[in-house]
Amino acid sequence: MNRSAKSSCPYFDLPDSSRWDRIMAGRPLLEINPHLPSRLKITPATRVGSGGSCFAQNITTALRNRGYNYFVTEAAPPFLSNDDAIKNSYGIFSARYGNLYTPLQWLQLIQRSMGSFAPRDQFWSDGKGRFFDLMRPRIKPQGFSSQLEMKADERQHLRAVKALFEQVDVFVFTLGLTEGWQSTVDGAIYPTCPGCGSAGDFDTSRYVFRNFSVAETTDHLSQAIKLLVLLNPAINVILTVSPVPLIATMEQRHVLQATTYSKSVLRVAAEQTALAFDNVHYFASFEIITGTGNTQSYFADDRRSVTQDGIEHVMKCFFELYGASESSRHIERNTPTIASSATVQNAGIICDEEEFFRAVAEAREGER
Amino acid sequence: MPEVAQSALPIFVIGDSHALPFKNMFFRDRWTGQWVTVRSKYISGLTAHDFFSPATREFLPSVIACLEYEGLIRDGGATHLSRNEIDFSIAQASGLPVTPPLLLFTVGDIDIRGTMLPMFGDQYDFVPPFELPYPLLDRQIIPWDIVAGVIESRLRPFVEGLKQLQIAGFNRLYVQLVVPPTANEERIRQLHGIHCPLSVRTKLVSSFNRILTEAMEAIGVTTIDIWPQVTGAEGYLLPDYELDGVHLSPKAARMQLEQLLELAVNCLWESVNHVRYEMFYRMACGLAPIESETGSVS
Numbered sequence: 141m142n143r144s145a146k147s148s149c150p151y152f153d154l155p156d157s158s159r160w161d162r163i164m165a166g167r168p169l170l171e172i173n174p175h176l177p178s179r180l181k182i183t184p185a186t187r188v189g190s191g192g193s194c195f196a197q198n199i200t201t202a203l204r205n206r207g208y209n210y211f212v213t214e215a216a217p218p219f220l221s222n223d224d225a226i227k228n229s230y231g232i233f234s235a236r237y238g239n240l241y242t243p244l245q246w247l248q249l250i251q252r253s254m255g256s257f258a259p260r261d262q263f264w265s266d267g268k269g270r271f272f273d274l275m276r277p278r279i280k281p282q283g284f285s286s287q288l289e290m291k292a293d294e295r296q297h298l299r300a301v302k303a304l305f306e307q308v309d310v311f312v313f314t315l316g317l318t319e320g321w322q323s324t325v326d327g328a329i330y331p332t333c334p335g336c337g338s339a340g341d342f343d344t345s346r347y348v349f350r351n352f353s354v355a356e357t358t359d360h361l362s363q364a365i366k367l368l369v370l371l372n373p374a375i376n377v378i379l380t381v382s383p384v385p386l387i388a389t390m391e392q393r394h395v396l397q398a399t400t401y402s403k404s405v406l407r408v409a410a411e412q413t414a415l416a417f418d419n420v421h422y423f424a425s426f427e428i429i430t431g432t433g434n435t436q437s438y439f440a441d442d443r444r445s446v447t448q449d450g451i452e453h454v455m456k457c458f459f460e461l462y463g464a465s466e467s468s469r470h471i472e473r474n475t476p477t478i479a480s481s482a483t484v485q486n487a488g489i490i491c492d493e494e495e496f497f498r499a500v501a502e503a504r505e506g507e508r
Numbered sequence: 509m510p511e512v513a514q515s516a517l518p519i520f521v522i523g524d525s526h527a528l529p530f531k532n533m534f535f536r537d538r539w540t541g542q543w544v545t546v547r548s549k550y551i552s553g554l555t556a557h558d559f560f561s562p563a564t565r566e567f568l569p570s571v572i573a574c575l576e577y578e579g580l581i582r583d584g585g586a587t588h589l590s591r592n593e594i595d596f597s598i599a600q601a602s603g604l605p606v607t608p609p610l611l612l613f614t615v616g617d618i619d620i621r622g623t624m625l626p627m628f629g630d631q632y633d634f635v636p637p638f639e640l641p642y643p644l645l646d647r648q649i650i651p652w653d654i655v656a657g658v659i660e661s662r663l664r665p666f667v668e669g670l671k672q673l674q675i676a677g678f679n680r681l682y683v684q685l686v687v688p689p690t691a692n693e694e695r696i697r698q699l700h701g702i703h704c705p706l707s708v709r710t711k712l713v714s715s716f717n718r719i720l721t722e723a724m725e726a727i728g729v730t731t732i733d734i735w736p737q738v739t740g741a742e743g744y745l746l747p748d749y750e751l752d753g754v755h756l757s758p759k760a761a762r763m764q765l766e767q768l769l770e771l772a773v774n775c776l777w778e779s780v781n782h783v784r785y786e787m788f789y790r791m792a793c794g795l796a797p798i799e800s801e802t803g804s805v806s
Contacts, residue, residue, distance in 0.1 A: 217650055219627045228651055269637070285652040289635035293649045300648075 164432075172432050173457040174424045180376055182310055182462040187211035189234035189308040191249075193241050193316025195382035195425065195446065197232060202455040206463075210234070211308050214300035229279045234308070235300045238276040241317040242352065243360035243409065244329045249275075250367045253301040259328035263290060264340050272339035274330055283339070305371045310462075312378040314425070315406040318352045319390060319398070349390045351402075357409035365417050377420045378462070379410040383429035385444050423461070425454050514603050516543035519765060522574050523614030524554040525754065526687060529761035530612075538766065539773045546765065549574040555622070556615045557662045560669025567669055580609055586677040589783045593798050596787060606788070607779035608680045610772055611673075612732065612764075616686040617754070619662040620716055621700065627658070628712065630703045636715045641743040642707040655712075659719045667723045674727065680778050682768050683724055685717040685733045687756045688745035695753030710744060730771055732764045 156162040157176055164172065182188055189211045190199045203210040216230030229236045240246045251257035252275075264272045270283030271290045276297075284290035305311070321333045324346055334340025334347055352360070361379070368375050381403060389398035407426060414422040429438045429450050438450030446454075513534065521530040533546040551570045560567050575581045579602055580588070587595040588608055598604075628634075633647040634655045670681055689709045690696065697703055717733070724731050738749040738760055749760045772778075787797040 214648070217627065217632060217648070220654065224654055224657075228654070280651065280653075282653070285656075286635060286637040288644075289637065289649065289652055292633075292635050292644055293651070296647070296649050 169432060169434055170453060170456065172428070172453075173460055174427050174431070175457065175461050178421060178461050180310070180378070180421050180462055181464070182208065183464045184209060187307060187309045188312065189304050189310070190312040190314070191233050191237060191240050191246065192312075192314025192380075193239055193382045193384065195316065195384050196239075196312070196314035198446075198451045198455065199312050199314070199458070200231075200233060202451075202458070206459065208463075211304065213304040213307070214297060227281070229276075234304050234311075236276065236279055236297055237301060238279050239316070239331055240313075241331055242320045242329055243315060243357050243364060243406075244322075244352065245320070245331060246313060247360045247364040247367070248329060249301060250305060250364055250371075253298045253305065254367065254371070257328075259323060260326050261323045261328065261334075261346060263287065264334070266339070274334050274340050275328075277330075277332055277334075277339040302371070305368055305375070308372070308375060310376045310378060311368070312380065312423075314380050314382050315357075315410060316382045316384070317386065318357060318402040318405045319386065320350050320352070321347045322350045324348050351391060352405065354405050354408050354412075357405050358412045361409055361413040362416060365413060365420055369419070375419060377417075378423050379414060379420060380423040381406045381410055381426040383426045383438075383446060383450075387444070423458060428454050428457055512543050513545060516545040517610070518545050518547050518604075519610045519612060519768065520578055520580065521546055521548040521612045521614065522571065523549075523551065523612075523684070524616075524618055525550055525552075526614035526617060526684065526756075527551075529751065529755055529758045530765070533758070533762065533765065535762070535765075537769050537773075539769060544765070544769065547578060549578070553618060554615055555618045555662070556666035557619055557623075559615060559666040560672065562665055562668045565672070567672070571669070578609075579604055580611075580678075581676070588781060589677040591783060591787075591798055596797060606781050606784040608678060608781060610680045610682065610768065611678060612682040612684060612768060613666075613670075614684045615666055616663075616716060616720060620686060620712055623662060624655075624658060624712055624716075625696075625700060625704050625709065626702060628704050628708050630705065633708055634711070634715075636711065636718070638718065640711055640714055642711045642714075645705060645707060647708075655715065656719060659716050660723075663716075663720060663723055667727060670724075670729055671727055674729075680772065680775075681729045682771070683720065683729055683731050684764060685720060685731050685735065686713050687760070688735060688739050689713055690750060690753040691744050691747070692750070692753050699753060706744060714743075730768075730775075732767050732771075734760060734763050734767060737763055 184207070187209050188203055190196050190203070200210060212231070212234050214230070214235035216225035216228070220228070220230070225231055229238060232238075237249055240249060248257055248259075252259075259275065262274050264274055265287070266272065266283060270285070271287050272283045273279060273290055273294055275294075284293065321330045322328065323330070329350070330340075330347070333342065335342025365377060368377065383403075385399040386395055386402060389395045391398045391401075403426060410422050414420045429435070429446055432438075432453075434450075438447055438453070439445065440447055516534065517537070519530075521527045527548045527550045530546045530548040532548075533544075535544055536542065537544050551568070551574065554568070554570070558568050559571060572581070579598055580586065582590070582592075582595055582598075586608075587599060588604070588606075590596065628650070631647060632650045633645045634650045634652055635644060636652055636655070670683075673681060689706070691706055693703065693706060696709070714735075717731075717735075721731050721733075738746055738756065740746050745756075749756050751757045790799070791797050
């Protein structure tokens with residue numbers, strides 16, 4: 141190998157960020173930020189919304205705590221106590237859609253807000269005078285007091301969702317799952333399995349288990365982005381994959397394998413979508429928690445819950461990448477914004493999935 | 509006429525400013541022909557919430573003061589059931605009836621206008637779980653559980669207070685349902701500095717009344733409801749009964765009294781007062797009305 145051939149090797153000119161030995165090996169953990177500089181910047185004036193799986197709630201909290209303009213279009217009425225606001229699922233996300241686990245659920249939410257999709261199997265009564273919206277089964281854990289109230293609430297909710305997508309500058313979507321339950325009637329995807337735990341009657345003729353492929357997931361994301369751009373041509377979307385493993389799988393395989401499959405699909409779909417759309421950006425939550433060699437301190441003893449240290453690392457990277465300087469954020473904290481209408485204090489992560497399995501466990505206890 | 513007035517059946521109307529239209533009413537009951545007089549007491553700013561304190565078990569002082577002024581209670585007890593000589597003398601001297609008094613309370617409007625109206629303003633609507641004729645506006649929905657919770661928390665002290673009165677022996681208690689709100693939107697803006705649509709205001713009062721009625725039924729207190737007579741087909745207050753944007757006309761007040769008397773006539777067993785009967789029986793037998801503490805007859 142002569143000298144000129146050696147210098148022409150493309151690996152020799154790689155930046156440090158491309159080489160593990162320079163950017164990862166031996167580096168203090170908190171210095172690891174697996175991103176190249178982003179052209180997307182979030183300033184104090186930027187309206188930032190969020191949605192997705194349980195992990196997405198950390199972004200809500202972090203944005204609020206750091207004085208960013210967390211954009212809320214379905215805020216708690218100001219006279220509600222913090223407890224009542226949380227009981228009614230205000231302040232968890234930009235609107236009261238609850239957890240959006242799969243990209244298809246997000247897509248269908250956008251479609252519903254635009255009036256182009258109305259699930260035919262959406263509302264359920266427990267026979268005791270309480271009514272539930274299967275699209276957001278835990279939005280009111282005790283249910284609505286009447287069908288009329290539930291439908292009126294949904295109408296206003298979808299209006300708030302549409303306003304959110306029309307007006308938000310940056311929407312952060314956390315991809316959580318590829319597994320879900322779908323209506324055999326019209327393809328509506330549910331956040332949790334109907335009839336297991338909180339609401340609905342399980343019926344194999346009405347609900348079918350789905351584990352979406354890369355192609356399907358990418359298609360769902362792509363359709364969602366296209367609709368968002370129709371509503372709001374200036375919107376930017378940050379996609380991130382939740383590092384939280386599946387709580388359970390319906391596949392006939394070990395839950396760890398199912399988790400790896402699910403997260404891999406989501407990661408690839410996010411990548412392909414970010415490559416396909418200029419206004420879509422990828423943020424590496426999944427990599428920070430699972431790939432920095434620190435899984436023992438970034439996961440709790442259950443090997444599933446992300447610890448506060450892990451969350452702080454993720455959010456540190458997020459704000460380093462997209463954030464405004466401390467001084468400008470200080471000004472923001474003293475400036476009322478539309479987000480200030482949502483004064484709900486964070487009450488921990490509200491996770492439909494966990495509530496669902498808790499309810500299932502309780503039901504089993506009851507049967508014994 | 510003075511004798512007629514003195515022997516007239518008193519109805520004690522106690523409450524917020526909705527007690528005012530009853531002032532000085534004097535009329536013949538259409539069922540019994542008996543003269544009826546209204547003794548009304550307006551307690552400024554009285555709310556259901558402040559009527560009684562469940563924590564200290566004490567009534568609002570002005571409620572007690574009013575009952576004392578009318579001679580209905582003394583030393584913490586109902587005078588019509590008292591075996592105390594002074595109470596009996598006072599009752600005889602002031603011509604108080606032998607029967608338990610008819611008491612009508614008017615509360616709740618300030619709880620609604622002062623607490624709930626500002627919550628709703630022009631921004632929110634709600635859907636009660638019962639049928640009402642009012643339209644649902646294109647507003648953010650306040651969950652019914654929250655609305656009901658606020659109403660119940662406002663009413664709880666009042667309900668507890670009425671229970672205490674029942675325990676003390678006041679068994680002829682009536683509660684006026686909150687009257688339909690004015691249809692005059694401008695008047696509400698003037699009075700409260702906010703706009704709250706008529707449908708929302710009326711729905712709020714109807715919902716309040718619904719919960720109030722249930723609470724009263726649960727403790728055996730009768731409600732006076734003239735909504736069917738004073739509201740039109742769409743469920744709103746008819747102009748004929750408007751007075752000033754808050755209160756109903758004296759004509760409507762009279763209608764309420766008629767209803768109360770009709771209900772009272774149909775529940776005459778409630779007017780039984782064995783304590784007084786025993787006293788008068790003793791007097792008829794030539795005995796002192798009150799047995800001495802030693803048990804001897806004077």
